[in-house]
Amino acid sequence: MRALVVDHGEAGPVRFADVEEPVPSSDEALVEIRHIGLNFGELNYVRQWPAGAVHGHDAAGVVVRAASDGSGPPEGTRVALGMSAHAWAERVAVGTASLGTVPEGVDLAAGAALGIAGVTALRVLRKRSLLARDVLITGASGGVGHFAVQLAALAGARVTALVGSQDRAAGLRELGADKVLTDLAETECRFDLVLDTVAGPLVAQAWNSLAEGGTIHLVGYSSGQDSTFPSGALFGFGEPRTIATYGDMTPTSGELTDLLGLVASGRLVVPVGLRGDWKDVDDAVQTLFARKVHGKIVLDVI
Template sequence: MRALVVEHGDGGPVRFADVEEPLPAADEALVEIRHIGLNLGELRYAEEWPAGVIHGHDAAGVVVRAAADGSGPAEGARVALGMAPYAWAERVAVRAAWLGVVPDGVELTDAAALGVAGVTALRVLRTRSLLARKVLVTGASGGVGRFAVQLAALAGAEVTAQVGGPDRAAGLRELGARDVVTDLSTVDDRFDLVLDAVGGPDLARMWDLLADGGAVHLVGFASGQGTTFPAGALFGFGAPRTINTYGDATSPVTGELTDLLGLLATGRLSAQVGLRGDWKDVDDAVRALFAREVRGKVVLDVS
């Protein structure tokens, strides 16, 4: 069967290869993949994975053989794969922990977009009550950011979305952002929670914008730059403020996928697929993603 595998060097980050058919363990379902969802991190840092292994974590398809031990979805179920290993192949053996059953009325293309981005946003926002709280989402035009803006607004937060330029701001107010900014130096609010996908010099400014007891959650470092805090900036009185790494990316995601799929089914969440194509054109999709030409998610059809 065909799959997208990790390719190091100038020919990467992925290439097509013929690979062995998966042999599911007793607790694994065999899923025929219909669509794959691309994430910037797994492509930009592909050298973190061994060359030649099947790449990718997010996809959607149909169960063609249920797990032998009875766990997980039944044969014929439409499923989303989130944070699953080796997901970008024509067929995948996957445990129930990385699957969510797709409700009627939800397109598999939208389900393939959830995975890493949707679960990341949901897990961070669930770290505290957001009702009537102020939330800042940086890198808000990307996959994680667009989910975070929607989910925070659904939870009752006052959301400020930060983007890299005016051309990246389209649609964010419609998703629930009260304010959309390009320069954090112009912001005077104090935020209870910051979901930061950018890092770099702006992280020091985010720290200054935290309310007492507030928290910054680092989910990416799109800037590729380091952060320097002025002397004394990390000292303060009042309820402690914190900077948090993203945390656990290995625990089961079935619960979060189920919740996100339910929100899609009721129309309260949009998958925000900014680019859809065929996986044979994956190189073009990767270039568009790296060039920041995509607002939201990239989903490719497996043909």
């Protein structure tokens, strides 16, 4: 069986290898993978995973053997995998609590793009009521950002999308952003919630734009830079402001089901910016690192 495994060498971050067939436990389904979704973090920080391990978290496919304990979807069901380890292989054993059923009429490839990005956005934005509140989404042209802009708008928020350049602003207003900025200095708005995927100096800037009682949720660090605060910046009067980290890898079946339902009803657009063949994964990775894609990259497993 072919799979994409972690490669710590110069040719990395992943390479094809022949690996053993998975042996599902009683609460795992055997899924034939049809599509995989790439994420910046798992590829850019690949040394956090052991060399030679099957890599990847997001994928979609068809159940070829249902879990023996009777849980989860039956054989033949189209499913999306969310935050599932070792997902980039021709066949994967997956805990049924991490599977979402892809409704009829929804492209199976769209399910592969939801995973980490969609579930992260949904979980953060569910932390508080967003109706008529001001929400800032940084790195809004990326995978998490595209989902977050749409979900925040669906929840009734006034959404500001922050991007690195004007050429990355395309389509964000159509997805629900009220404002699209390239610099926080362009607005005097005070935000009730900030979903930050960038980190670095931007965190301190966002802190200065945070309303009383507001929260910054840190869900990524694509800038690769340190975040530093001037002396006294974290002191203040009024309702406390907070900075929250995010690393939730708990089972995703419920969130995937909700997201796929929104896709099926036409209320959520899956931002696939590049679709290709997994044999061209090296080119896809370089395109991702070069920030040439708006949204997600999905590769077909042939």
